[in-house]
Amino acid sequence: MHKILANTVFLGKEIINLTDCHSTNEVALSMVRSGLAKDGVVVITSNQTKGKGQRGNKWISPPGQNLTFSMVFTPRFLSIDEQFMLNMAVAIGVQQGLDTFVKDVKLKWPNDFFLHDKKLGGMLIENRLQGRFLESSVIGVGININQIEFDIENAVSLKSLTGQGFDLNQVLFSVLEKVEQQYLNLKKESYKSIKDQYQQLMYLKDEWATYDDGETFKGKIIGVGNYGHLEMCKQNGEVSRYELKQIRLVKNS
Numbered sequence: 001m002h003k004i005l006a007n008t009v010f011l012g013k014e015i016i017n018l019t020d021c022h023s024t025n026e027v028a029l030s031m032v033r034s035g036l037a038k039d040g041v042v043v044i045t046s047n048q049t050k051g052k053g054q055r056g057n058k059w060i061s062p063p064g065q066n067l068t069f070s071m072v073f074t075p076r077f078l079s080i081d082e083q084f085m086l087n088m089a090v091a092i093g094v095q096q097g098l099d100t101f102v103k104d105v106k107l108k109w110p111n112d113f114f115l116h117d118k119k120l121g122g123m124l125i126e127n128r129l130q131g132r133f134l135e136s137s138v139i140g141v142g143i144n145i146n147q148i149e150f151d152i153e154n155a156v157s158l159k160s161l162t163g164q165g166f167d168l169n170q171v172l173f174s175v176l177e178k179v180e181q182q183y184l185n186l187k188k189e190s191y192k193s194i195k196d197q198y199q200q201l202m203y204l205k206d207e208w209a210t211y212d213d214g215e216t217f218k219g220k221i222i223g224v225g226n227y228g229h230l231e232m233c234k235q236n237g238e239v240s241r242y243e244l245k246q247i248r249l250v251k252n253s
Contacts, residue, residue, distance in 0.1 A: 006173040008040075010040035011042070011071065012071075012172075014040065015044060016044070021047075024048060025138050037136075041071075042069055043072075044067075044172070045068055048061055048142075062147055065145065066143060066145045066168075067145055069140070072136065075137055076130075079132050083134055083228075085191055089183055089186040090123065090179055091123065091201075092182050093181065094113060094121075095201055097175030098175065101158055106202065107198060107203060108202075109230050110244055113143070116161070120157070125140075144160075145159065148160050195224070199223045205220075205222070207220055207221075208220050210249075210250040213240070213247045221233075
Protein backbone atom coordinates (compact mmCIF):
# COMPACT_ATOMS: atom_id res chain seq x y z
CA MET A 1 0.00 0.00 0.00
CA HIS A 2 1.23 3.48 -0.88
CA LYS A 3 0.12 6.98 -0.04
CA ILE A 4 -0.68 8.94 -3.17
CA LEU A 5 0.10 12.61 -3.62
CA ALA A 6 -2.96 13.56 -5.61
CA ASN A 7 -4.81 16.61 -4.34
CA THR A 8 -7.89 14.72 -3.21
CA VAL A 9 -10.08 14.43 -0.12
CA PHE A 10 -10.48 10.66 -0.08
CA LEU A 11 -9.97 9.11 -3.53
CA GLY A 12 -6.53 7.51 -3.83
CA LYS A 13 -5.41 8.36 -0.31
CA GLU A 14 -4.76 4.64 -0.14
CA ILE A 15 -3.33 2.98 -3.23
CA ILE A 16 -2.45 -0.66 -3.73
CA ASN A 17 0.23 -0.97 -6.38
CA LEU A 18 0.58 -4.47 -7.84
CA THR A 19 3.49 -5.51 -10.05
CA ASP A 20 1.07 -7.61 -12.08
CA CYS A 21 -2.39 -9.11 -11.73
CA HIS A 22 -5.13 -10.66 -13.85
CA SER A 23 -7.56 -7.79 -13.30
CA THR A 24 -7.55 -4.81 -10.94
CA ASN A 25 -11.34 -5.04 -10.80
CA GLU A 26 -11.14 -8.64 -9.59
CA VAL A 27 -8.65 -7.66 -6.88
CA ALA A 28 -10.78 -4.70 -5.79
CA LEU A 29 -13.98 -6.76 -5.79
CA SER A 30 -12.29 -9.41 -3.67
CA MET A 31 -11.23 -6.74 -1.19
CA VAL A 32 -14.77 -5.36 -1.08
CA ARG A 33 -16.23 -8.82 -0.41
CA SER A 34 -13.69 -9.35 2.37
CA GLY A 35 -14.41 -5.97 3.94
CA LEU A 36 -10.85 -4.77 3.30
CA ALA A 37 -11.56 -1.97 0.84
CA LYS A 38 -12.31 1.48 2.20
CA ASP A 39 -14.15 4.15 0.24
CA GLY A 40 -11.66 5.68 -2.19
CA VAL A 41 -9.15 2.84 -2.36
CA VAL A 42 -7.36 2.59 -5.72
CA VAL A 43 -5.86 -0.65 -7.05
CA ILE A 44 -3.35 -0.17 -9.86
CA THR A 45 -0.98 -2.42 -11.80
CA SER A 46 1.64 -1.92 -14.47
CA ASN A 47 0.87 -5.34 -15.98
CA GLN A 48 -2.76 -6.44 -16.22
CA THR A 49 -2.95 -9.85 -17.89
CA LYS A 50 -6.70 -10.45 -18.10
CA GLY A 51 -8.32 -7.04 -18.07
CA LYS A 52 -12.07 -6.86 -18.63
CA GLY A 53 -14.06 -4.51 -20.83
CA GLN A 54 -17.69 -4.01 -21.79
CA ARG A 55 -19.64 -6.77 -23.54
CA GLY A 56 -17.25 -9.40 -22.12
CA ASN A 57 -14.33 -8.05 -24.16
CA LYS A 58 -10.74 -8.30 -22.98
CA TRP A 59 -8.67 -5.20 -22.29
CA ILE A 60 -5.11 -5.83 -23.52
CA SER A 61 -2.35 -3.50 -22.34
CA PRO A 62 1.44 -3.94 -22.70
CA PRO A 63 3.31 -3.80 -19.35
CA GLY A 64 4.24 -0.35 -18.08
CA GLN A 65 2.85 1.67 -20.97
CA ASN A 66 -0.72 2.52 -20.01
CA LEU A 67 -2.94 3.22 -17.00
CA THR A 68 -4.93 0.25 -15.68
CA PHE A 69 -6.53 0.84 -12.29
CA SER A 70 -9.73 0.38 -10.29
CA MET A 71 -11.44 2.70 -7.81
CA VAL A 72 -13.70 1.65 -4.94
CA PHE A 73 -16.71 3.76 -3.98
CA THR A 74 -19.56 3.26 -1.52
CA PRO A 75 -22.36 5.29 -3.17
CA ARG A 76 -25.10 4.20 -0.77
CA PHE A 77 -26.94 7.45 -1.47
CA LEU A 78 -27.80 6.19 -4.98
CA SER A 79 -30.80 4.00 -5.71
CA ILE A 80 -30.73 1.27 -8.35
CA ASP A 81 -32.65 3.59 -10.68
CA GLU A 82 -29.95 6.26 -10.30
CA GLN A 83 -26.90 4.07 -10.89
CA PHE A 84 -26.16 5.45 -14.36
CA MET A 85 -25.58 8.81 -12.70
CA LEU A 86 -22.41 7.26 -11.28
CA ASN A 87 -21.33 6.17 -14.77
CA MET A 88 -21.82 9.70 -16.06
CA ALA A 89 -20.06 11.41 -13.15
CA VAL A 90 -16.98 9.18 -13.34
CA ALA A 91 -16.81 9.39 -17.14
CA ILE A 92 -16.88 13.19 -16.96
CA GLY A 93 -14.15 13.13 -14.33
CA VAL A 94 -11.89 10.94 -16.46
CA GLN A 95 -12.50 13.16 -19.49
CA GLN A 96 -11.67 16.30 -17.51
CA GLY A 97 -8.54 14.69 -16.09
CA LEU A 98 -7.35 13.81 -19.58
CA ASP A 99 -8.23 17.29 -20.84
CA THR A 100 -5.15 18.57 -19.03
CA PHE A 101 -3.00 16.62 -21.50
CA VAL A 102 -5.05 16.41 -24.71
CA LYS A 103 -8.17 18.17 -25.92
CA ASP A 104 -11.40 16.88 -27.47
CA VAL A 105 -11.75 13.53 -25.67
CA LYS A 106 -15.35 12.38 -26.17
CA LEU A 107 -17.54 9.95 -24.22
CA LYS A 108 -18.80 7.07 -26.33
CA TRP A 109 -21.91 5.64 -24.70
CA PRO A 110 -21.89 3.94 -22.35
CA ASN A 111 -18.31 3.76 -21.04
CA ASP A 112 -15.64 4.41 -23.68
CA PHE A 113 -13.32 7.36 -24.28
CA PHE A 114 -12.78 8.37 -27.89
CA LEU A 115 -10.32 10.78 -29.44
CA HIS A 116 -10.42 11.70 -33.13
CA ASP A 117 -12.76 8.76 -33.86
CA LYS A 118 -10.44 6.25 -32.16
CA LYS A 119 -10.63 4.49 -28.80
CA LEU A 120 -8.41 6.01 -26.14
CA GLY A 121 -9.75 3.98 -23.24
CA GLY A 122 -12.74 2.67 -21.41
CA MET A 123 -14.16 1.78 -18.04
CA LEU A 124 -16.08 -1.07 -16.47
CA ILE A 125 -18.38 -0.53 -13.49
CA GLU A 126 -19.38 -3.43 -11.26
CA ASN A 127 -21.99 -2.60 -8.61
CA ARG A 128 -23.04 -4.48 -5.49
CA LEU A 129 -26.59 -3.84 -4.31
CA GLN A 130 -28.28 -3.83 -0.94
CA GLY A 131 -32.03 -3.61 -1.21
CA ARG A 132 -32.85 -0.84 -3.66
CA PHE A 133 -29.56 1.01 -3.17
CA LEU A 134 -25.95 0.64 -4.27
CA GLU A 135 -23.75 -0.79 -1.55
CA SER A 136 -20.42 -0.49 -3.36
CA SER A 137 -19.03 0.15 -6.81
CA VAL A 138 -15.75 -0.95 -8.31
CA ILE A 139 -14.83 1.11 -11.35
CA GLY A 140 -12.03 -0.16 -13.56
CA VAL A 141 -10.38 2.29 -15.95
CA GLY A 142 -7.98 1.60 -18.79
CA ILE A 143 -6.37 4.49 -20.71
CA ASN A 144 -3.85 4.18 -23.54
CA ILE A 145 -0.99 6.48 -22.60
CA ASN A 146 2.39 5.53 -24.08
CA GLN A 147 1.51 2.54 -26.28
CA ILE A 148 2.40 3.00 -29.96
CA GLU A 149 1.46 -0.26 -31.68
CA PHE A 150 -2.05 -1.75 -31.45
CA ASP A 151 -3.66 -4.98 -32.59
CA ILE A 152 -6.80 -3.11 -33.64
CA GLU A 153 -7.13 -0.24 -36.10
CA ASN A 154 -9.37 2.10 -34.16
CA ALA A 155 -7.12 2.54 -31.09
CA VAL A 156 -5.09 5.60 -30.13
CA SER A 157 -2.90 6.69 -27.22
CA LEU A 158 -1.75 10.05 -25.90
CA LYS A 159 1.73 9.31 -27.22
CA SER A 160 0.65 8.07 -30.66
CA LEU A 161 -1.37 11.26 -31.07
CA THR A 162 1.10 13.81 -29.72
CA GLY A 163 4.43 12.11 -30.36
CA GLN A 164 5.55 12.63 -26.77
CA GLY A 165 5.66 10.34 -23.72
CA PHE A 166 3.68 11.02 -20.56
CA ASP A 167 4.31 10.41 -16.87
CA LEU A 168 1.72 7.82 -15.82
CA ASN A 169 1.51 9.17 -12.27
CA GLN A 170 0.78 12.70 -13.47
CA VAL A 171 -2.07 11.48 -15.66
CA LEU A 172 -3.39 9.27 -12.85
CA PHE A 173 -3.35 12.11 -10.31
CA SER A 174 -5.16 14.43 -12.70
CA VAL A 175 -7.85 11.84 -13.40
CA LEU A 176 -8.36 10.99 -9.71
CA GLU A 177 -8.73 14.65 -8.76
CA LYS A 178 -11.38 15.30 -11.40
CA VAL A 179 -13.24 12.04 -10.75
CA GLU A 180 -13.44 12.91 -7.06
CA GLN A 181 -14.80 16.37 -7.86
CA GLN A 182 -17.57 14.86 -9.97
CA TYR A 183 -18.33 12.18 -7.37
CA LEU A 184 -18.71 14.86 -4.68
CA ASN A 185 -21.02 16.78 -7.04
CA LEU A 186 -23.03 13.59 -7.37
CA LYS A 187 -23.34 13.34 -3.59
CA LYS A 188 -24.73 16.89 -3.64
CA GLU A 189 -27.40 15.62 -6.06
CA SER A 190 -26.20 17.81 -8.94
CA TYR A 191 -27.93 15.36 -11.28
CA LYS A 192 -29.06 17.79 -13.97
CA SER A 193 -25.62 19.39 -14.23
CA ILE A 194 -23.92 15.99 -14.52
CA LYS A 195 -26.35 14.75 -17.16
CA ASP A 196 -26.01 17.99 -19.15
CA GLN A 197 -22.20 17.77 -19.07
CA TYR A 198 -22.24 14.12 -20.11
CA GLN A 199 -24.53 14.82 -23.06
CA GLN A 200 -22.37 17.74 -24.21
CA LEU A 201 -19.35 15.42 -24.26
CA MET A 202 -21.04 12.50 -26.04
CA TYR A 203 -19.30 11.10 -29.10
CA LEU A 204 -21.35 11.62 -32.30
CA LYS A 205 -24.16 13.45 -30.51
CA ASP A 206 -26.36 15.24 -33.05
CA GLU A 207 -24.32 13.75 -35.92
CA TRP A 208 -25.73 11.34 -38.49
CA ALA A 209 -24.06 7.93 -38.52
CA THR A 210 -24.85 4.33 -39.46
CA TYR A 211 -26.00 1.96 -36.71
CA ASP A 212 -27.24 -1.60 -36.39
CA ASP A 213 -30.02 -2.64 -34.00
CA GLY A 214 -30.82 -5.81 -35.92
CA GLU A 215 -31.32 -3.68 -38.99
CA THR A 216 -28.91 -1.12 -40.45
CA PHE A 217 -30.13 2.47 -40.29
CA LYS A 218 -29.01 6.11 -40.28
CA GLY A 219 -29.51 7.87 -36.99
CA LYS A 220 -28.17 10.49 -34.64
CA ILE A 221 -27.76 10.39 -30.87
CA ILE A 222 -29.92 12.95 -29.11
CA GLY A 223 -29.03 12.09 -25.52
CA VAL A 224 -29.38 9.60 -22.69
CA GLY A 225 -32.41 8.81 -20.57
CA ASN A 226 -32.54 8.99 -16.78
CA TYR A 227 -31.93 5.24 -16.53
CA GLY A 228 -28.94 5.36 -18.87
CA HIS A 229 -30.52 4.18 -22.11
CA LEU A 230 -29.31 5.72 -25.37
CA GLU A 231 -31.80 7.96 -27.16
CA MET A 232 -31.53 7.87 -30.95
CA CYS A 233 -33.40 9.77 -33.65
CA LYS A 234 -33.72 7.89 -36.93
CA GLN A 235 -33.94 9.54 -40.35
CA ASN A 236 -37.68 8.92 -40.48
CA GLY A 237 -38.12 10.98 -37.32
CA GLU A 238 -38.71 8.00 -35.05
CA VAL A 239 -37.05 8.19 -31.61
CA SER A 240 -35.78 4.88 -30.23
CA ARG A 241 -34.20 3.98 -26.91
CA TYR A 242 -31.52 1.34 -26.45
CA GLU A 243 -29.85 -0.50 -23.63
CA LEU A 244 -26.33 -1.95 -23.74
CA LYS A 245 -25.83 -4.58 -26.47
CA GLN A 246 -29.01 -3.54 -28.30
CA ILE A 247 -27.21 -1.29 -30.77
CA ARG A 248 -23.76 -0.87 -32.29
CA LEU A 249 -22.05 1.76 -34.39
CA VAL A 250 -21.34 0.64 -37.95
CA LYS A 251 -19.89 3.77 -39.52
CA ASN A 252 -19.41 7.23 -38.06
CA SER A 253 -20.25 9.22 -41.21
